[in-house]
Amino acid sequence: MSTPLFPTAPDKHALERGAELSPRFNADGLVVAVAQHADTGEILMLAWMNDEALKLTVETRIAHYFSRSRNELWKKGETSGQLQDVVELRVDCDQDAVLLKVRPRGDGGACHVGFRSCFYRVLEDGKLVERDAPLHDHD
Numbered sequence: 001m002s003t004p005l006f007p008t009a010p011d012k013h014a015l016e017r018g019a020e021l022s023p024r025f026n027a028d029g030l031v032v033a034v035a036q037h038a039d040t041g042e043i044l045m046l047a048w049m050n051d052e053a054l055k056l057t058v059e060t061r062i063a064h065y066f067s068r069s070r071n072e073l074w075k076k077g078e079t080s081g082q083l084q085d086v087v088e089l090r091v092d093c094d095q096d097a098v099l100l101k102v103r104p105r106g107d108g109g110a111c112h113v114g115f116r117s118c119f120y121r122v123l124e125d126g127k128l129v130e131r132d133a134p135l136h137d138h139d
Helices: 012-017 053-061
Strands: 031-037 043-049 064-067 072-075 083-092 099-105 123-124 128-129
Touching: 031 072, 043 053, 043 064, 043 099, 053 064, 053 083
Parallel strands: 031 099
Antiparallel strands: 031 043, 064 072, 083 099, 123 128
């Protein structure tokens, strides 16, 4: 078994009030990550991080995630140009969720379908309706 990249909090007080980053990864070794635009507050996307993605994000200040569908580390924007510069990283009270306040590069988008945010649809009368215009067409 490999050495953990992050320490385990020794107790509840250390977890909830301590100064050490001690993320609580789920049974799959992942923690949920929300990317929020640092300037507008808009929620851009929800993704997952494993310990390596979180470590690289902390070290490089560029968002890295773990792609569950591809089962691999994912540097957001590496191919699209939509790199996410991390302005601030927060954790929730019990350290099982990460909030990244980011500034996207490139066209400013975050969604692989071509929208600024992955949350571009609204439920109206039981149907999903697109409320935002795409930044570009998805191929």
